[in-house]
Amino acid sequence: DADVTQTPRNRITKTGKRIMLECSQTKGHDRMYWYRQDPGLGLRLIYYSFDVKDINKGEISDGYSVSRQAQAKFSLSLESAIPNQTALYFCATSDASTPYNEQFFGPGTRLTVL
Amino acid sequence: SQQGEEDPQALSIQEGENATMNCSYKTSINNLQWYRQNSGRGLVHLILIRSNEREKHSGRLRVTLDTSKKSSSLLITASRAADTASYFCATDPPNSGGSNYKLTFGKGTLLTVNP
Numbered sequence: 531d532a533d534v535t536q537t538p539r540n541r542i543t544k545t546g547k548r549i550m551l552e553c554s555q556t557k558g559h560d561r562m563y564w565y566r567q568d569p570g571l572g573l574r575l576i577y578y579s580f581d582v583k584d585i586n587k588g589e590i591s592d593g594y595s596v597s598r599q600a601q602a603k604f605s606l607s608l609e610s611a612i613p614n615q616t617a618l619y620f621c622a623t624s625d626a627s628t629p630y631n632e633q634f635f636g637p638g639t640r641l642t643v644l
Numbered sequence: 645s646q647q648g649e650e651d652p653q654a655l656s657i658q659e660g661e662n663a664t665m666n667c668s669y670k671t672s673i674n675n676l677q678w679y680r681q682n683s684g685r686g687l688v689h690l691i692l693i694r695s696n697e698r699e700k701h702s703g704r705l706r707v708t709l710d711t712s713k714k715s716s717s718l719l720i721t722a723s724r725a726a727d728t729a730s731y732f733c734a735t736d737p738p739n740s741g742g743s744n745y746k747l748t749f750g751k752g753t754l755l756t757v758n759p
Contacts, residue, residue: 534686563746572732572751573687588746620686630675630694631736631747635686 533557534636536621542642549608551639553621560626562604563633564588564596566617573620579604580626611643648676648733648750656756663720665753667733668713674736676709677747678718681730690731691718695738723757730754 534555543549553562560581565573565588575588577596585598593615597605608615618640622633651666667676675694679687693700693709693716700707706719720727734747 565749570751573749575746575748578746618684622687630692632677632689632692633687633734633747634689637686638684640684 532637534621534623534634536619536636536639538639539637540640542644543611544644545612547611547643549611549641551606551608551619551621551641553604553606553636555602555621555623555634555636557623557625557634558601559623559634560601561624561631562598563622563624564594564604564606565620565622566590566615567620567638568617576606576619608641608643611641613643616641616643648735648748650731650733650750650753652753653751654754654756656758657723658758659723659725661723661757663723663727663755663757665718665731665755667716667718667750669716669733669735670714671735672738673711674738676707676716677734677736678705678707678716679732679734679749681732681752683729687732720755723755725757725759728755728757 537552563578564576574590579585579598582598595607621636624633648667648669677692678690681687691702693707704721709716730752732752734749
């Protein structure tokens with residue numbers, strides 16, 4: 531089984547709808563991240579969480595919110611989706627007990643907002 | 645903002661040739677990492693080099709780091725069609741306290757290895 535899973539894998543929605551993307555991990559890592567990837571722009575950090583009570587904004591948090599329901603679960607919500615939020619979304623985790631911040635990625639969610 | 649910038653943006657080579665990708669960054673780092681992404685899939689960690697290291701090997705991968713020039717290179721030797729992917733460098737800043745340990749990714753190099 532995959533260590534970092536994301537649901538759904540693909541989603542098509544309409545402008546104005548609320549969307550939740552979910553991430554679960556079995557790696558036992560404290561740190562979790564949400565990124566979006568757009569063609570030609572690489573990965574950009576939306577939110578990150580270093581434990582259940584520690585949530586931080588990344589470089590592009592506007593229009594997004596997150597919830598860390600447990601150590602293993604980190605959800606990303608789009609309160610009112612807009613077309614420019616069409617992108618590939620990745621969840622990642624890293625182990626706080628190492629100093630090197632190697633990150634482990636989920637398979638991604640392809641979101642299309644019409 | 646992007647910390648790492650890969651060069652070239654795209655690279656096409658024949659199977660068996662070596663592929664070299666470069667990464668430049670702007671601020672000091674704790675370490676620099678390289679990741680691979682097959683089309684539309686999640687990134688996979690390849691190799692990490694610490695700021696006090698100059699060269700590191702892992703199988704067919706060789707990474708160099710020049711902190712004076714703020715640059716790194718990834719060499720893939722004897723490339724295979726299966727190496728076709730996008731390659732990203734990511735920088736990990738020094739821990740200055742507070743909420744740190746977040747990587748900054750470059751835009752990637754798309755490597756195509758032709759059979």
